[in-house]
Amino acid sequence: MQHRMLKWTTATLAMSLAVAASMPSHAQQLEEQLVIATTGGAMGNTLEKYFYEPFGKANNVEVVPFAIEVPDQWARAEAMARSGNIEFDIVTATAPDLVARKDILHEIDCSKLKSIMEFGVEDACTPYGVARTTGGMLITYNTDVFKDKAPTTWADFWDVKQFPGPRGLPDTGDRDWWVPVAALLADGVKPDELFPLDIDRAYKKLDEIRPHIAVWWKTGDQVQQIMRSGEVVMTMSYSGRSLQVVKEGLPFAMSWNQAIRDTGYMSILKGAPDINAALAYLDFFYANSEAHPEFMRTVNYATASKSAIELMKPEERNLYATAPENYSKLIKPDFAWIGENREMLRARWIAWLTR
Incomplete structure (x- = not known):
């Protein structure tokens, strides 16, 4: 596989998590690499610790985090779409992005992402994005x-x-x-x-x-x-x-x-070179329920994992958007x-x- 030329750094975090590889039922053999564009700082580091590294280890996939602010990400993604040279697989999206930029996003068949269907809140998966954090x-x-x-x-x-x-x-x-x-x-x-x-x-x-x-x-x-x-x-x-x-x-x-x-989404760019790995990662994010509570405590935002909320005591989960007592409001x-x-x-x- 041809390696894409992206500048990136990976924290050497010692973490092992016994989570089986989670793959969409329709997926082929996973690619060797997955490039995820997200904001850097605490959010990027926390995603890397609790999700990127465990997914990479479980699936023998090199996860490449690419730190970039969202406006710059979209400017670059649109340039990629025009040139046909897609370097990002997964990007960070807001709900308005799912409407305004769907022409450059890969359409997701939510029914084939079994872990999201089982462990996510009702609308965690949409045709153009899967919920990552909600506040x-x-x-x-x-x-x-x-x-x-x-x-x-x-x-x-x-x-x-x-x-x-x-x-x-x-x-x-x-x-x-x-x-x-x-x-x-x-x-x-x-x-x-x-x-x-x-x-x-x-x-x-x-x-x-x-x-x-x-x-x-x-x-x-x-x-x-x-x-x-x-x-x-x-x-x-x-x-x-x-x-x-x-x-x-x-x-x-x-x-x-x-x-x-206010929900932040993970979306896949249309024409992403590592589509199978991208879909597998989105499903893995929800299969990896045990990681969500600590992730939420660190970033102060909820994920859309109802199974993670169930792992928290009521007085703690009430602080987060996706607790049943809050989400309906x-x-x-x-x-x-x-x-x-x-x-x-x-x-x-x-x-x-x-x-």
């Missing part, structure tokens, strides 16, 4: 401030009389529908009636809360900082960022009620509609925020 944009509140009654819904977030104090909302530049969705939920729109979004109604509701927003945070680091510093008594936040603050022992808690679901966005209206959503947000 939510949720309300995180100060438990010292709200001792007797906690804010649990977006209507509570908007209720400054019953729940007084400064708030935080995101201005991240890439998800201009998060806050309008929360506004509509606060205004009484039912979750299954959110889309298409009534933008005029959303911004009318946002006018009410605007004077009480102390911080329009832009990054995950910043939202953690405004909680630690006491600048806000409650904020919309990434669940993983909030969980880290909770783990630090600070007086904050999360509400999963009406949290906006999540708001599932209509990414097809969002994708079709990206420019309008962005323009409306900027016009409102800067007026």
